[in-house]
Amino acid sequence: MAKAAIMGYGTVGSGVYEIIKNNAEKLKKNANGEPIETKYILDIRDFPDHKEKHLFTKDFNDILNDSEVSVVAEVMGGLHPAYEFTKSLLESGKSVVTSNKELVATYGTELLALAREKNVNYFFEASVGGGIPIIRPMHQCLTANNIIRIAGILNGTTNYILNQMIKSGQTFDAALKDAQAKGFAERNPAADIEGHDACRKIAILTSLASGLTVDYNDIETKGITDITLDDVNYAAQMDAVIKLIGFAEFQEDGKIYSIVSPMVVKNDSPLSGVDGVMNAIMVTGDCVGNVMFYGAGAGKLPTASAVVADVVDAVKHIERSKKIMWVEPKENIMANSDSKKFAYFIRTTDNAENIRGIFGKCEFVDNIVSGESAFVTEPMSQSDAEEKSGKLKDVVSMIKVLD
Amino acid sequence: MAKAAIMGYGTVGSGVYEIIKNNAEKLKKNANGEPIETKYILDIRDFPDHKEKHLFTKDFNDILNDSEVSVVAEVMGGLHPAYEFTKSLLESGKSVVTSNKELVATYGTELLALAREKNVNYFFEASVGGGIPIIRPMHQCLTANNIIRIAGILNGTTNYILNQMIKSGQTFDAALKDAQAKGFAERNPAADIEGHDACRKIAILTSLASGLTVDYNDIETKGITDITLDDVNYAAQMDAVIKLIGFAEFQEDGKIYSIVSPMVVKNDSPLSGVDGVMNAIMVTGDCVGNVMFYGAGAGKLPTASAVVADVVDAVKHIERSKKIMWVEPKENIMANSDSKKFAYFIRTTDNAENIRGIFGKCEFVDNIVSGESAFVTEPMSQSDAEEKSGKLKDVVSMIKVLD
Numbered sequence: 001m002a003k004a005a006i007m008g009y010g011t012v013g014s015g016v017y018e019i020i021k022n023n024a025e026k027l028k029k030n031a032n033g034e035p036i037e038t039k040y041i042l043d044i045r046d047f048p049d050h051k052e053k054h055l056f057t058k059d060f061n062d063i064l065n066d067s068e069v070s071v072v073a074e075v076m077g078g079l080h081p082a083y084e085f086t087k088s089l090l091e092s093g094k095s096v097v098t099s100n101k102e103l104v105a106t107y108g109t110e111l112l113a114l115a116r117e118k119n120v121n122y123f124f125e126a127s128v129g130g131g132i133p134i135i136r137p138m139h140q141c142l143t144a145n146n147i148i149r150i151a152g153i154l155n156g157t158t159n160y161i162l163n164q165m166i167k168s169g170q171t172f173d174a175a176l177k178d179a180q181a182k183g184f185a186e187r188n189p190a191a192d193i194e195g196h197d198a199c200r201k202i203a204i205l206t207s208l209a210s211g212l213t214v215d216y217n218d219i220e221t222k223g224i225t226d227i228t229l230d231d232v233n234y235a236a237q238m239d240a241v242i243k244l245i246g247f248a249e250f251q252e253d254g255k256i257y258s259i260v261s262p263m264v265v266k267n268d269s270p271l272s273g274v275d276g277v278m279n280a281i282m283v284t285g286d287c288v289g290n291v292m293f294y295g296a297g298a299g300k301l302p303t304a305s306a307v308v309a310d311v312v313d314a315v316k317h318i319e320r321s322k323k324i325m326w327v328e329p330k331e332n333i334m335a336n337s338d339s340k341k342f343a344y345f346i347r348t349t350d351n352a353e354n355i356r357g358i359f360g361k362c363e364f365v366d367n368i369v370s371g372e373s374a375f376v377t378e379p380m381s382q383s384d385a386e387e388k389s390g391k392l393k394d395v396v397s398m399i400k401v402l403d
Numbered sequence: 404m405a406k407a408a409i410m411g412y413g414t415v416g417s418g419v420y421e422i423i424k425n426n427a428e429k430l431k432k433n434a435n436g437e438p439i440e441t442k443y444i445l446d447i448r449d450f451p452d453h454k455e456k457h458l459f460t461k462d463f464n465d466i467l468n469d470s471e472v473s474v475v476a477e478v479m480g481g482l483h484p485a486y487e488f489t490k491s492l493l494e495s496g497k498s499v500v501t502s503n504k505e506l507v508a509t510y511g512t513e514l515l516a517l518a519r520e521k522n523v524n525y526f527f528e529a530s531v532g533g534g535i536p537i538i539r540p541m542h543q544c545l546t547a548n549n550i551i552r553i554a555g556i557l558n559g560t561t562n563y564i565l566n567q568m569i570k571s572g573q574t575f576d577a578a579l580k581d582a583q584a585k586g587f588a589e590r591n592p593a594a595d596i597e598g599h600d601a602c603r604k605i606a607i608l609t610s611l612a613s614g615l616t617v618d619y620n621d622i623e624t625k626g627i628t629d630i631t632l633d634d635v636n637y638a639a640q641m642d643a644v645i646k647l648i649g650f651a652e653f654q655e656d657g658k659i660y661s662i663v664s665p666m667v668v669k670n671d672s673p674l675s676g677v678d679g680v681m682n683a684i685m686v687t688g689d690c691v692g693n694v695m696f697y698g699a700g701a702g703k704l705p706t707a708s709a710v711v712a713d714v715v716d717a718v719k720h721i722e723r724s725k726k727i728m729w730v731e732p733k734e735n736i737m738a739n740s741d742s743k744k745f746a747y748f749i750r751t752t753d754n755a756e757n758i759r760g761i762f763g764k765c766e767f768v769d770n771i772v773s774g775e776s777a778f779v780t781e782p783m784s785q786s787d788a789e790e791k792s793g794k795l796k797d798v799v800s801m802i803k804v805l806d
Contacts, residue, residue: 125544140716143711146429270697295693296694305545308547
């Protein structure tokens with residue numbers, strides 16, 4: 001019998017508890033016959049009506065000091081005390097699995113090294129893409145590939161908002177209110193709509209793909225707050241949609257270009273059809289080409305399903321570290337922001353003649369707002385695009401086009 | 404240094420050789436520092452101009468009797484002698500990895516049991532979906548889920564043909580010729596266009612998901628040879644496309660319903676956007692909901708990339724069986740073909756009044772062929788649909804609608 005503990009009894013934590021209980025037979029079979037049981041649930045709140053209220057504790061040391069507990073699901077979120085707890089648990093020889101993207105993106109390097117040193121595991125499948133299998137497939141199934149590129153819809157809240165704008169013609173503000181009413185956006189939605197959540201996730205994927213720590217502070221991050229219904233309608237006219245994309249490209253010189261930004265995504269890309277709160281990650285390998293992983297990027301049971309899969313894997317690998325890790329790079333590995341060229345979709349009050357004079361070759365889009373010109377540039381560097389657009393009379397929007 | 408052998412130097416085999424050679428650094432890193440090298444290539448043909456012609460042998464015993472060889476990639480295809488070779492290798496304590504769907508679908512139960520008995524591995528990631536990670540993600544990442552359903556576009560040839568019909572208005576015959584000219588279809592395309600290839604693959608996925616042997620002979624299989632341009636155009640009018648779907652549903656009574664059939668797929672399903680030779684598999688778990696895996700389902704390097712990932716995993720698990728397997732069921736597990744209800748898209752020369760009289764509630768589609776009526780029924784059993792449609796004056800087409 002493997003004993004597990006759950007730290008944090010919120011949405012995901014209660015899902016982890018339920019799956020371990022309800023799918024016990026399935027888990028036992030998949031853990032090579034070893035039954036798995038929850039022995040503790042750590043939460044500062046009281047749950048007096050819970051059927052198994054004896055499982056609850058407010059004292060972390062109950063878990064830390066119980067030698068029977070071999071794996072702990074950290075689903076409390078936030079950096080502290082999640083960091084201190086995880087560190088203590090790994091040091092004491094327990095495996096930890098987590099859905100905490102902030103913690104993995106911030107302290108992953110250290111915690112993964114510590115897990116390896118202690119011959120235990122620190123798994124984080126649920127930290128990116130919720131229930132979507134992405135961490136293991138990238139690490140194991142694409143292991144023969146040099147990863148060239150990652151482009152993902154990594155945040156369900158922003159995808160829902162953009163989707164409402166595209167499909168229902170809601171303004172950004174209306175779509176945000178709608179998302180909040182449905183529980184898809186938090187009351188303070190900044191972390192989502194300003195791209196910070198997606199940034200943590202692309203940092204984790206990029207670290208995993210490169211084997212080197214990518215500091216999320218080094219990733220230029222732009223959210224969707226400036227996207228208007230007109231932008232969305234222009235995109236539709238271009239047979240495209242606007243999506244918030246977490247993007248990384250692994251360049252031949254070993255440098256990594258990474259950005260979080262709204263992008264115009266052509267409808268022939270499988271990413272364009274990812275609707276509602278769904279997430280999808282397109283990974284390009286030098287052998288396999290494009291593969292895409294699609295599913296629920298958040299939500300109680302989808303996310304818990306990934307956490308519990310990690311619990312099962314940890315149980316199967318007691319005292320055997322799986323060596324998923326990345327290390328601090330010896331030098332700066334982040335590429336210059338001008339090293340990747342994008343085409344840009346630009347709206348301006350300037351006229352076609354001036355636009356052509358400044359940008360040379362470009363493709364005009366039938367304008368849907370009077371007094372405007374809209375066009376797509378040739379691929380160019382960011383500073384080139386900024387310099388040129390600075391010469392236009394007035395720039396209404398300027399959005400990267402995913403190639 | 405781990406020594407590998409490759410059996411069969413066709414498209415996939417040469418890709419395996421190239422990846423092991425060209426991505427050696429990457430593989431070594433991912434195999435926990437163990438370098439991997441090809442020691443033998445088995446093929447009955449001569450390759451006198453090959454750079455490493457000393458690797459080639461025509462004698463299987465060279466591989467079997469070399470104790471240095473720990474893992475063998477069987478990419479020769481066909482049942483014999485692939486079966487005998489694989490069996491001998493596993494018996495002698497070598498791990499085998501394969502892209503051979505026919506072999507896995509036919510002898511998988513026995514070979515997986517043998518691998519387990521000998522404490523080695525028999526991996527088959529490349530047998531379904533080519534380069535798409537699907538076997539491991541289903542086995543490991545969705546391990547907390549009871550799998551409810553699998554619906555996949557599992558054959559690139561048929562998807563290419565249907566796509567040409569949809570996008571370029573080619574007839575079936577023209578699209579098939581086009582596919583043959585481009586190398587996407589074989590000269591004898593029966594295995595693809597009649598659904599047998601997809602049938603082997605859904606049998607493997609269904610066995611994996613259930614843990615029980617599913618005999619592909621028990622899966623009703625219908626190909627795309629009857630699909631006409633008119634059918635495709637009707638589907639477009641219904642905001643849908645026609646796809647060849649490998650389908651399995653795991654029923655609450657433990658029975659499995661499985662079928663390969665062309666289906667009308669609504670455009671709001673992510674499967675509808677899977678174009679060209681690409682494959683995609685949608686898996687529904689009781690916790691995670693829908694997840695989809697998308698990518699190149701065939702081709703030299705994509706398929707080889709999955710084979711080599713298996714080689715790496717086998718090297719990491721020398722003398723440690725990973726216990727992926729399924730066993731013969733004690734009783735018939737296949738559900739009655741009437742236990743799953745589908746809506747049917749039907750074209751007939753009969754009139755609306757008769758149709759309503761026979762089918763009751765149904766949804767008419769604007770007809771695009773004069774003298775025809777086209778409609779979609781309510782969900783009903785297959786025999787019910789057949790019995791009712793038998794009462795119509797003349798049935799032009801009858802295609803299941805994916806729900």
